[in-house]
Amino acid sequence: MTFQHRTVAVLGAGTMGSGIATVTARAGHSTLLYDLDEGRVKQGLDQVGAFLDRSVNLGKLSAEDAATAKAGLRGTTDLRDLTATDVVIEAVFEDLAVKKDLFTQLDDIVSEHTLFHTNTSTLSVTAIAAGSRRPERVVGTHYCNPAPLMKLVEVANGRHTADWAHDASLEFLASASKTTIVTKDRPGFILNRFLIPWENSCINALESGLGTVKSIDTAVKGALGHPMGPFELLDIVGLDIHRQVAMRLYEQLRDPRFFPPPMVDRMIAAGDLGRKTGAGFYTYDDNRLFGS
Template sequence: MEIKKVMVVGAGQMGSGIAQVCAQSGYDVLLNDMNKDALEKGMNRIEKLLSRSVEKERMTAEDKEATMSRLTPSSDLSDAKDCDIVIEAVIEDMNIKQSVFQQLDKVAPPHAILASNTSSLPITEICAVTNRPEKVIGMHFMNPVPVMKLVEVIRGLQTSDETYKAVEEMSKKLNKTSVEVNDFPGFVANRVLMPMINEAIYTVYEGVASVEDVDTVMKLGMNHPMGPLTLADFIGLDTCLYIMEVLHEGLGDSKYRPCPLLRKYVSAGWLGRKSGRGFYTYE
């Protein structure tokens, strides 16, 4: 099948980023959010990022206008009625995601693919609440979406080869590199990344080294672009904790136990950049 029209559900940082790259790649895009303030912020975020690209001469003003013309705000899921694919990017909560997919299953056309941008939740469980499990798949984009080249494409137990190939082809058109991943907790990216971040937090918790020194070791010793604790603040410590809990529960191995210091920071509301305080303090 050929994908022409896309809906992205959720106008947060990830959803707006996905909508932006889809529109830049020539797709007609509906950016959907029930919260009209969030929807307006999402559209403004895209416009601001595109304007910055024009200022830096990465794209022309004409290309920016063409991209914006392909973007339409939506606050009603029934607008998916003529879309070829819907990409869900709402909060990482299985009940909320399943509710969204149940609604989309009723309103999207029979041929439409339903994709989830979940970073850790089982695709098979999301598939199960629809009447089209063969057309449900995971598309885990990396943050920030316009910059990062990777998409993890996750097959649920019943995802068809046709669905996988259509999403793989779409990923190429988005100028992304896709990797095929089977449906296990955390997939590949977060199953590898989050335990590393968690272990870095343990080294601070146990007094092995300071926050700054742990990050310096990983930047200068392992050639990482940023240290794991800086990265944790960027991702959000609440998100890190949630994914570690998914890994711990899903795989049942004590090596995925979240560090008590991570729990303490989240309980204190120290969530990283978005709250102004995490392992570092932000103005």
């Protein structure tokens, strides 16, 4: 199977789903964005469109390629629209029962040749794939947030993933200009094993008054060469998602470095979740879920 101009369905139109739909649409794949919530679908499509427009304005994408990407992009709240899909990329809530149930529903809808990707941060690919009658076709693909800007995707096979499905997934991700690393189906894969404790230590440094949001971000960008500081990144990820991922990894690994600092709870209680609520460590007056 070669991966050019394929039909892709992205399930879940939240932060990751709309980011991943941007990636696949920009790569020339016909992209269907699905969510249970019609408002989320509309918001997700708007996010993709706005990102493509900004890319044109910044000279990173031709107007023609942006127009092609937009022409191939559609939204739906009806799973039955997925019948002719080559690749399904699941990015719904981080909830095993929800993800498994979606894979079970897909069994009776999509064709026999469909490849399934699941975008989980903390759950087992094997456990998610157990919801499908075709676990050999299910591959874990952990995109980095913001998906349109970050090149890396971690790829992890479930216990029953077939070698050809793994290889085809690497090929598909290459078609979308992604760099892949192969890892194991273990909690946090590679990246979140060090990213979550590091983000927690940056929040602890802030909470103990060692620096300000701005000075810590400046230090990380200036000294380590990161394109974003930890607080800019956490505002994109969402404090609620950070807490959930941190707690889930803490529960599985029993390592106190994963335990979210108290400041995270206070920010969540105040509704300051990051970009998606207009305020987190910074405040925002645009509606962007991810940067340019």
